[in-house]
Amino acid sequence: MLIHSSSQLLTLAGGPQRGRTLGTLGVIEKGAVVVRDEKIIAVGTTDELKNAYPDEPAIDAGGCVMMPGFVDPHTHLIWAGDRANEFEMKMSGMEYLDILAAGGGIISTVKATRTASIETLIAQTRPRILRMFSHGTTTAEAKTGYGLQTATELRLLKALLALDDESPLDLSITFLGAHAIAPEFKDNPQGYTDEVVNTMLPMLKEWWQANAPRLPLPFVDVFCETGAFNLEQSRQVLNKAKELDFPLKIHADEFDNLGGASLAAELGAASADHLVRTSDADILALGKSDTVAVALPCTPFGLAEKDYTPAKKLIEANAILALATDCNPGTSCNESMQFAIALACRYMKLTPAQAIAAATINSAHAIRRADTIGSIEVGKQADMLILSVTDYRQIGYRYGTNLVKQVIKRGMVYSVDIGYYRSA
Ligand code: NIG
Ligand code: FE
Numbered sequence: 001m002l003i004h005s006s007s008q009l010l011t012l013a014g015g016p017q018r019g020r021t022l023g024t025l026g027v028i029e030k031g032a033v034v035v036r037d038e039k040i041i042a043v044g045t046t047d048e049l050k051n052a053y054p055d056e057p058a059i060d061a062g063g064c065v066m067m068p069g070f071v072d073p074h075t076h077l078i079w080a081g082d083r084a085n086e087f088e089m090k091m092s093g094m095e096y097l098d099i100l101a102a103g104g105g106i107i108s109t110v111k112a113t114r115t116a117s118i119e120t121l122i123a124q125t126r127p128r129i130l131r132m133f134s135h136g137t138t139t140a141e142a143k144t145g146y147g148l149q150t151a152t153e154l155r156l157l158k159a160l161l162a163l164d165d166e167s168p169l170d171l172s173i174t175f176l177g178a179h180a181i182a183p184e185f186k187d188n189p190q191g192y193t194d195e196v197v198n199t200m201l202p203m204l205k206e207w208w209q210a211n212a213p214r215l216p217l218p219f220v221d222v223f224c225e226t227g228a229f230n231l232e233q234s235r236q237v238l239n240k241a242k243e244l245d246f247p248l249k250i251h252a253d254e255f256d257n258l259g260g261a262s263l264a265a266e267l268g269a270a271s272a273d274h275l276v277r278t279s280d281a282d283i284l285a286l287g288k289s290d291t292v293a294v295a296l297p298c299t300p301f302g303l304a305e306k307d308y309t310p311a312k313k314l315i316e317a318n319a320i321l322a323l324a325t326d327c328n329p330g331t332s333c334n335e336s337m338q339f340a341i342a343l344a345c346r347y348m349k350l351t352p353a354q355a356i357a358a359a360t361i362n363s364a365h366a367i368r369r370a371d372t373i374g375s376i377e378v379g380k381q382a383d384m385l386i387l388s389v390t391d392y393r394q395i396g397y398r399y400g401t402n403l404v405k406q407v408i409k410r411g412m413v414y415s416v417d418i419g420y421y422r423s424a
Contacts, residue, residue, distance in 0.1 A: 014375075075326065
């Protein structure tokens, strides 16, 4: 299949973009791509590839921008129920951490999730995946974490594996048993930490090897935060996970600076995420490491807070910056990477080119898949978007509506732009 006549083909070629290299789009004017068997086999100008592949079945991109599919490297995709009532409470002046301390927040979703069957969980998560996909996300990370007890956490993993199988979007799964202190351990956070370390993680390893033997091990993540896991407890969780060969992630500095980002860098975690209250020392540690700094601008927006990830400082420190939605029922009920980009431009002062790179090649690196996705290069998986714009700077500039026209996932073409049809 030859997809030709884009206005601009954004290749994002050349690997993850560290520090000031962020925003290298690798634009080919009037670019084209040849795809066979799920993979990209040629990239060039429309003239070049039409000459080289005269008999290839063709799709006309119609003078639109083509780019790699978005990679969303931080979502809490699977839960039951919703928290619209808490949104109303927050808008009436209550604080997120106070709602959590009062047994609401994450814990209220945990209650709804524990009582939901696997069928219910799958049925409630499926439309979120389809919204993500139709907004251009071709691969998403997905965390457990609304179970906080072995049986429910395993049910979430099972549901995520089934959803990964059935949907066109690829999922990268993360175990977040350390998302909050389980209600049974309300007054004994160390007791729950010990439960995660001594029981859940070893069981996870066994379960994964029996149930998903062909997949690499999932990430293990921890919410390092006041009211959740302190720095020492976060270290205990991640140390044990590392000992068991799990790749690592961390939630750090969403509300308070506890030092989680430096811990992530020290342990070689794939990413440290949120990073709103991150200290200068933590920023320097990230800049010297291969740990991707994942900013989640939909979260301060969702919480109506004024502070965002200090992207400029991270870039100056030579960090690898990525963007994600943080899709979850509490702080960021949103599936669109386009919206994350629009916010990152305005509140983190990224240019559209920087935000696009952070949402593709760098976010692929945050889930350690930059060797197969995140850019349009020969040999990579054919995950691409045709957008209904002619210039890449429209991405970020425009917001609140969907710019995706077609999603190409593993070489299959899905039309998204339904337009408006009046029946005869
Ligand atoms: O990334 N910080 C922890 N986890 C989510 C919030 C989860 C929730 O409120 O349900 C986050 O913001
Ligand atoms: Fe999160």
